[in-house]
Amino acid sequence: MQNSQILSHVITDPNAIENQSLQIIHAKISGKYSGQRENLDIIKRVIHATADFDFLENLSFTENVIFNTREILRAGKNHAIVTDTEMLKSGINKSIAQKFGIEIYCDSSSPEIKLEAQERKITRAIVNIEHAAEKFPNAIYAIGNAPTALIRLCELVQEKAANPALIIGVPVGFVNVIEAKNFLETLANIPKIISRGNKGGSTVACAIVNAILYGL
C-alpha cells in the first residue's frame, strides 16, 4: 500500500516521533528538576507515556537507583523482572530483555493462580507475587496496578523471603494505594522508585522499566 496523502504531512518515522516528543518534554521541564540526571531520563519517559507533568513532582528515587540497577542487569546473571499484571508484562521491551538474558515473569492469569485467589478470597496479584518471590527472590519487581501485591511484597521483604534488586512501586487508585506506598517507603536498604500519591498505573510502570532497559 502507498503511504497516504495526509500522513505525508506529519512525521511518521518512529524514531523521529520519539525524539521530537522527548525534546518537547525536555523543554517543558528544563531546570525544574534538582535530582540525579539519570532519574530525569526516567521521568521524561513517564511523561511521554502519560502526558502528565505531575510525575515530575510525584516520582521519588533512592540514591543511584538507576545507575545501580543498570549495572546489575548488565552483569547478566539470569535476572528477572516480575510484574503484577499481564498488561505490564506485555508492554516491556522484549528484544532488549532477551539480549541481556532477562526473564519477564507474571503468572497472574494462570488457572492455578485464579483458583488459589478464589479459594483464599484475595487478589490474584497477591498470589502471583508470592509465587514470584519463591522463584525470583532477588528480581526487579514492578507493581503498576495492584496495591495489595505491593503490600504483600513488602511483607515478604520484612520476613526475609524476598530481597529485590529494585521495587518499582507505582500502583494507581484510591483503596490501599497510599498505604502500600508508605509501607514501601519504610523498607530500608531496598532500592526503590515510587509514584507518591494516588497516581501510577501499568503504563507508568512500563515506561520506567523500558527507560531503564533503553539505557543498558
Add this chain to the structure above:
Amino acid sequence: MQNSQILSHVITDPNAIENQSLQIIHAKISGKYSGQRENLDIIKRVIHATADFDFLENLSFTENVIFNTREILRAGKNHAIVTDTEMLKSGINKSIAQKFGIEIYCDSSSPEIKLEAQERKITRAIVNIEHAAEKFPNAIYAIGNAPTALIRLCELVQEKAANPALIIGVPVGFVNVIEAKNFLETLANIPKIISRGNKGGSTVACAIVNAILYGL
C-alpha cells in the same frame, strides 16, 4: 500460604476493592457531569485506572455511543475489537469478550508487520491498522498509543475502506496527537470516544473498552 498480618488490616477482596474505589470516585465527581449517564460509567473507570480527574473534562462521546455499542456487541455477529498495541490487547477482559464471541485483534508485533514498517519507514501501528481494516472494516477500533495509526484509520474511513462501529481515539503524547484527534472529530457518522488534548494512553483505552464490556 496463610494470609498475612498486615494484609488482614486492609481490604483484599477484589470486588470489595473495586466497589469502594468506584464509590470514592463517584463521591468526588458527583454532580459535576452533565452528559449521558452511561458516559459517566466509562469516565469513572478511566479515573479508576489513572487517578486523574482531568478525564472528567477531557473525554467526549458522540450521542448514545455507549448504549449503541453495547447493543451491537450483544447482537453477537462475529465482532472484533482492534487495538493499536499488544499491551492494550493484553489488558482487555478476555472472558467477557469470549462470552460474546468478540475477537481481540492486534498484529503489530508480528515479524511481517515489523518488516513492512521498516521497509516503508512508518510505524508498525500504521501497518497494523491497514491490515486490520482489510480483515475487520466494521470493528471497534481502540487507539491508545499511536496517533499515526489513528490518522491512517481516519483516512481509511474517508476512503470508505473502513466503517468502524466505534473509534476510541485516545492516543497520548506531544507529536501528531492533537492533529489525529482533530481529524477524528471531522468524521461524520462515526461513533467515537475521544480524550481531548495530549492525555490518553493504553490504560485509558483499556479502561474504556472494559467498561463497555462490563455493561454487556
